Amino acid sequence: VAGRKNVFSALQLTRPQSNFFAPVEDVMLPSGSFNNKVAFITGGGTGLGRAMTTTLSQLGAQCVIASRKLDVLQQTAEEIGKETGNKVHAVQCDVRDPQAVSKCVDQIEALAGLPDVIINNAAGNFISPSERLSPNGWKTITDIVLNGTAFVTLELGKRLIQKQKGASFLAITTIYAESGSGFVVPSASAKAGVEALYKSLAAEWGRYGQRFNIIQPGPIKTKGAFSRLDPTGAFEKSMKHRIPTGRLGTKGEIANLAAYMSSDFATWMSGAVIRLDGGEYVFISGEFNNLISVTPDQWKAMEAMIRNTKGS
Amino acid sequence: VAGRKNVFSALQLTRPQSNFFAPVEDVMLPSGSFNNKVAFITGGGTGLGRAMTTTLSQLGAQCVIASRKLDVLQQTAEEIGKETGNKVHAVQCDVRDPQAVSKCVDQIEALAGLPDVIINNAAGNFISPSERLSPNGWKTITDIVLNGTAFVTLELGKRLIQKQKGASFLAITTIYAESGSGFVVPSASAKAGVEALYKSLAAEWGRYGQRFNIIQPGPIKTKGAFSRLDPTGAFEKSMKHRIPTGRLGTKGEIANLAAYMSSDFATWMSGAVIRLDGGEYVFISGEFNNLISVTPDQWKAMEAMIRNTKGS
Amino acid sequence: VAGRKNVFSALQLTRPQSNFFAPVEDVMLPSGSFNNKVAFITGGGTGLGRAMTTTLSQLGAQCVIASRKLDVLQQTAEEIGKETGNKVHAVQCDVRDPQAVSKCVDQIEALAGLPDVIINNAAGNFISPSERLSPNGWKTITDIVLNGTAFVTLELGKRLIQKQKGASFLAITTIYAESGSGFVVPSASAKAGVEALYKSLAAEWGRYGQRFNIIQPGPIKTKGAFSRLDPTGAFEKSMKHRIPTGRLGTKGEIANLAAYMSSDFATWMSGAVIRLDGGEYVFISGEFNNLISVTPDQWKAMEAMIRNTKGS
Amino acid sequence: VAGRKNVFSALQLTRPQSNFFAPVEDVMLPSGSFNNKVAFITGGGTGLGRAMTTTLSQLGAQCVIASRKLDVLQQTAEEIGKETGNKVHAVQCDVRDPQAVSKCVDQIEALAGLPDVIINNAAGNFISPSERLSPNGWKTITDIVLNGTAFVTLELGKRLIQKQKGASFLAITTIYAESGSGFVVPSASAKAGVEALYKSLAAEWGRYGQRFNIIQPGPIKTKGAFSRLDPTGAFEKSMKHRIPTGRLGTKGEIANLAAYMSSDFATWMSGAVIRLDGGEYVFISGEFNNLISVTPDQWKAMEAMIRNTKGS
């Protein structure tokens, strides 16, 4: 793995056009945008969840993060709190267990009150040929991603409705939630379910002051995602040929989008599904995009052939 | 309920244009199209599953139907077998239980051999405001619809791959699988998951000779669906204003489409999602379709107002 | 070009799994399904249009075909008429010209009466980097595909409505109509427009007895399509790696689907969009489907790496 | 019309939940985000185009606005320039005419240089039953919306590619671009075409440093849109029953989203389609969302009926 890093250097992993698309990771929203707001982020101890928590905290939110590994959460909470000066709470919770979720929400209420911002970001995934999947392998992923998201959302939703408090819900899915994808089938199915859940509730619970939106991230280097989806690094390498902006995304870019969608600047946004993927999805899904590898000279030759075509 | 039938008579429940769209339920495919083929239909004892089984049986297939209620299955099997002269087997199976599914497939193999045609049709659903859903209510539906479909599909798929036998898989979802819908949220989420599962496997398992397709039916009167989705009959009544063809669908229409998609006429169809809904989905989803209630005189007045508009 | 045919022989252009998916091109519908019906097919002189005309004619329809090249149309009409024993009429019409379309419909009415079945199949397309497209190049394609389809559809629709006659409209688009695709941009844009047109009218004109549906074909070898989209044959070759069923489609398969959708077996189908593409679209659009090239041994190694992953 | 304003007062036109979703229209991005950038906005003299121009100008951009009515453009340019202190240029251009577009781009280059930000916002639309549309009525709209967008985009794209300059392209479409909609059919078709155009170019032109994104606004009160789409005000009234957030959108909300998407915070966003519509689309498209009008007591009765259902 160390070796791989040498072989596929950063230079090789991006394409020249990425110079046009340099990432900006500074916090985008006006400072204080989340003052007096409570944000709850599942899977907030690592990866994208940690990045979103950091941004919301910098913008004034009191954050609560939850997942299975309390030590990881606590360290993250402490580090972010130090950086931003705003309180970050860590709560242990396995989202697959509805009782644990209920207890977790009790704790949130005790620590900070019901949240104004909820981000369902916890997930599991790994690549595998589907014929090697056991029923347990299937359930491991779908229980976290679909049931976990539902349990968290229903539990918080019910309490918010009861207290007549509005909130912004955000779910992190993926660009293959709509299209499906082989080799990550439980994840694809569960994420598709999450999208339907959030679009459904956007329609149903607006009357209670809740809104529901979705981010579909393209590939962003986090330890959690890449260790299980690209153990050899081969996928990352091939990406440079299929992401029009020529690079992977960064955690800060997702965090800024998530903060916008969760903020009062987006109170009219509900039922939205936002793809942030450097253009990967439109590239792979367009039937003739492979012609990108045709050279200008080859184009000239082909144009001549086409012009000479007679009849239908 | 009997009373309701009197109040909303067939006449009231259809619109005049339905005369242009009279249903044809005769078997469409050439006789013998499924000779020497084995078809497995979950939920084949009732409703749409029963109708699809009947059509496949009439076309020569040896059918196996499975669900929880063995008595219902056995009666259906006997009745269809008598009607068509082809063997129909009944196997008890709760698709939520992977072990039961595995045993069921053992039985199929013993009775008829691995199937050439698989139709995942079993489902559960009921209407409910989402704030009234318990974790158990959520799981009741998603376990049948999403996990059940996955367990059946993975178990059969693995055995087919092992035996190097090709097959056609079909899943019955719904028109709100993509859009989501309030008040049927577990069903919407699980059906969306099923669609992603089938699109994913269409891509992944083509190399093994499997194809995977989806039908999204609009409203078709079956006892199972309507008793839990429209207990008062109010929904059925309002439909006449939102289905462009002016009527509900019939079981035979779904059965003919399902037979086509499962037949050798459709060997090049994989990853397809076919909506058969009388136009309901495009009607409800188009923002200005409500203008259908504007009268010709009102149009004249409105056109004059528009023409008089000055500037942007 | 002749040389190319030698190099990429049929054997090389299909993958082994195509044995599971052998095409069946016999006419599928019951004989006489279109007796006493009139069908109008644009671009019916060649390729898919000719195949659909042949099938409808075999099923009893009186057909009218129209496009620019009268000689081609007349020869096709004669050949099909001889084969099926049913009358096929040829009418010259450039669909880009609304006056020509109106005259063409006058002729249809005079020859056979207003049609029961309308298939908008005429189109133009060629591959080109978009920076090489002139405004004229853009308009050449969009005028045929989008405006042409609209002019034909509006002209026929108005007359049918006036005469209170119902009809089935079908449009042939492509799998990249929704996704978009580089290098065929005018075609992608115009076909997307056609899909919106047909979904819109499915909602609006059901009350007049009209229904509107769409077929999105994947790659099917016709002279018209392949000479302008794959002049070197390289695309066809690469296809075998991206079509799960391992082969191109055939004209007869499209014709059977089109006949079904245009028939009375499908009176409840409106606003449907049916992809028939061997699974190509779901394959290319799923982010991880490239893992199909990973070997079993590599999977073993990767699974070990994934299992050894610690933490998120 | 004045009378209408009295009848449907603001109170009646919003629902109680809109209190949870109060619009925030302050500029969202950090001040100076568009310093040293040139932005070109078609239809920038009125409505949403004017609002987006104002926001970009406030953020430091030098703006060029173009449409047919030079006097309107000049007044807008002057007013915005005064407000923000940054130069706004007005250029007359009918986007339907490729030569006019080319001249317009000459002028942009002369005035400010090739733009960094391009917003294709110009459009036309009116409601009409499709059987009342003439070929000219069809072309009036599609020429502006689809051809106009293509001519502007191709002309600017070619020059940017030649100069090896990157840019962000944004198109304003509508929530019915994907679904289609009766009664606005030319607009639906043309906007669908625009979406395919932008998704296609996102894939194809990333290598040249261009990115392409789309906003689908829901209903926002502008004179241009509402005078031609809702001349009587009836539509606006009915909206309160179908927008989950209980209100129309505001120009400032669109402007903030457009500014974000056009800014360097979104360099990894390409091929994205962002719906900002208060949840209207997910509400209307979900089959069971009408159950929102069922009262709690009715729910109790219906739940009892469902529970008493026996069998499938």
Ligand SMILES: NC(=O)c1ccc[n+]([C@@H]2O[C@H](COP(=O)([O-])OP(=O)(O)OC[C@H]3O[C@@H](n4cnc5c(N)ncnc54)[C@H](OP(=O)(O)O)[C@@H]3O)[C@@H](O)[C@H]2O)c1
């Ligand atoms: N990175 C990408 O390229 C990418 C692309 C598309 C989508 N996404 C999505 O982005 C989100 C974050 O992913 P990431 O890349 O940041 O990976 P990550 O660091 O592995 O994040 C996953 C988080 O989920 C938590 N989690 C897992 N199982 C849980 C359970 N049963 N209960 C509670 N929490 C649980 C994990 O914490 P514990 O282990 O402590 O429980 C972890 O913090 C995921 O939804 C992922 O699907 C990522």
Ligand SMILES: NC(=O)c1ccc[n+]([C@@H]2O[C@H](COP(=O)([O-])OP(=O)(O)OC[C@H]3O[C@@H](n4cnc5c(N)ncnc54)[C@H](OP(=O)(O)O)[C@@H]3O)[C@@H](O)[C@H]2O)c1
């Ligand atoms: N009718 C419509 O309007 C409509 C519209 C859209 C979609 N659909 C779909 O069409 C399919 C058939 O529905 P339908 O209307 O025909 O209703 P139905 O008669 O109630 O069919 C459902 C079937 O699923 C079986 N089933 C339920 N739970 C099961 C389990 N745990 N294990 C195994 N089988 C189980 C039932 O049999 P047991 O009770 O014996 O288990 C029953 O035969 C469903 O997928 C439904 O979602 C129907």
Ligand SMILES: NC(=O)c1ccc[n+]([C@@H]2O[C@H](COP(=O)([O-])OP(=O)(O)OC[C@H]3O[C@@H](n4cnc5c(N)ncnc54)[C@H](OP(=O)(O)O)[C@@H]3O)[C@@H](O)[C@H]2O)c1
């Ligand atoms: N073959 C494929 O792989 C494929 C894949 C996806 C979609 N499709 C679609 O399938 C349809 C048929 O294509 P095909 O492959 O059969 O190619 P084709 O043989 O070239 O068919 C195109 C037809 O359109 C007619 N046409 C062109 N311009 C016209 C005009 N201005 N007015 C009237 N008619 C006109 C042509 O006849 P004249 O030259 O006589 O006018 C020709 O008969 C097209 O809509 C195409 O987009 C094909």
Ligand SMILES: NC(=O)c1ccc[n+]([C@@H]2O[C@H](COP(=O)([O-])OP(=O)(O)OC[C@H]3O[C@@H](n4cnc5c(N)ncnc54)[C@H](OP(=O)(O)O)[C@@H]3O)[C@@H](O)[C@H]2O)c1
């Ligand atoms: N407001 C809404 O509710 C809503 C909802 C969905 C989408 N949209 C979209 O938002 C955009 C702006 O609409 P709006 O509501 O702000 O309406 P608007 O004020 O009428 O804006 C339309 C603009 O397009 C310009 N235009 C029209 N024809 C043109 C041509 N041939 N060449 C150049 N410019 C032309 C007009 O200026 P001239 O008359 O000077 O040419 C006008 O400034 C449109 O794309 C619209 O489809 C609006």
